[in-house]
Amino acid sequence: MKHIKKSSSSSRLVCDDNRSAAALKEMAREQSLVTQLRAVVLPAIQLAGGERAEVVAQMFESILDCSAKAIAALKLLRLDHSQVDDAVLPTAMVDDKTRVRKIVTGDGEKDGDDNAKPLRRQRKRRRLADDSVALETPVPHYDGHQWRKYGQKIINHTKHPRSYYKCTYKQEQDCRATKTVQQQQQDAGVDDDPAMYTVVYYGQHTCKPGQTDAAVVETASTGRCGEGGGEELARSNSQCSNISVTCSSIIVDHHQTATASLESSCNLLDMAGDLATAEVNQYDQLFDVASFSPLDLGTAWAIDVSGHGLQKFGGW
DNA sequence: CGGATTTGACCCGC
DNA sequence: GCGGGTCAAATCCG
Known part of the structure; x- marks a missing residue:
């Protein structure tokens, strides 16, 4: 029948849309679960006096960041699909386009209006759903x-x-991440359940929690690049061919690729065992930062983007 | 005293 | 005009 053929592409789109919606739902659920897991694990570690609590927190952070970015990418894809016809760019996710005026705070502005109250700053900008991630916790x-x-x-x-x-x-740090928290309505007669909250995150964090400027680029004694080591190589643009990592953890930023290799002697195996070995071998030549995950709970390191070398994040 | 929270007012998208 | 997001003065708190 003709009409079937005619609608096949659109029905496929609908099907893809349903799948991606299901994927989004699952990923949001994953975020919720990870958040809840973190809430259980972190306090326990901190109570135990564990100095690794921050590392664990960073790992949770990385996991959540990964899924948040995946969700954002998926939503962007969906947006692209939905906008094929009207060719509207999805750049609306970037806010601030509508910022009209910047008003200096403090000393009452004179705006020519005699009885005017102090001029208000820009107010509400309705947020786009595609820039948000909701979870229940x-x-x-x-x-x-x-x-x-x-x-x-x-x-x-x-x-x-x-x-x-x-x-x-x-x-x-001009971090524009915001969130809203709202307690959910409890079902009548269900008093035992802990209160659940709907948390909606808007925007990505551009800040590094707890990070000071001094901690951003620091080549410590446990990390060496090539034979020189130190800051020179940490900042070098050359492709490091021999990064020796004697710390026991690597945490990397996402969406970037650094070219580096790890010496087989690097001490990554303390706790992660075979997994670490496999990962190290797998990434022996090319470090795919996007898919690399923390290996261990020791000092945290990051392979700098674009092959700049090693960075140490924080003083863990 | 300084930073965080509260809260009423303001403002803007729908 | 309403609903809700944000501002900023007032207040709280360590």
Whole structure:
């Protein structure tokens, strides 16, 4: 029948859309579960006096960051699909386009209006759903980031108010990540269940939690690149061919590729065992940063993007 | 005293 | 005009 043929491509699109929607749902669930797992694991480690709590926190952070970026990519794909016809660019995810004016704070501006109250800054910009990740968790405040509450609203038809948070480092690092937290309605008669909260994250963190400028690029004694080691090589653009890693963990940034090789003697095997060996071998020549994952719980390292060498993140 | 939170007002998208 | 996101002064708190 003709109409079947005619609709085949669109039905395939619908099918793809359903699949990606299902994938998104699962990934959001994964985020929720990881967040809950973190809330259980981290306090336990900290209580035990574990100095590795921060490393574990960073690992959770990396996992959540990975899935958040995957979700964002998937959403972007969906957006592309949905906009094939009207050719609207998805760059709307980048905010601030509509920022109209920048107003200096403090000393009452004179705007020519005699009775004017101090001029307000830019207000609400309705956020796009595609820039958000929602998850449900009983521990909305423990997600590895530092947040500052800036507002609370009673939302229609909801029992609990919605709280608004922005990244603590918004000022210093211009991090535009925000989140909202809202307690869910409890089912009647279900008092035993812990309160669940819907947390919606908007935007990506551009800050490094707990990171100071001094800690960004630092080649410590446990990491060497080539034979010279030290800062020179850490900053070098040349492709390091012999990075010796004697620390026991690698944490890498995403979406970048660094060219490097690991000496077989590197001490990555303390705890990760065969897995570490396999990973090291696999990435012996080319370090695919995007898919590399933390190997161990020791000092955290990052392979610098574009082959710059080693970076140490924080003083773990 | 300084940073975080509260809260009413403001503002803008729908 | 309403709903809800953000601002910023007031307040709290360590």
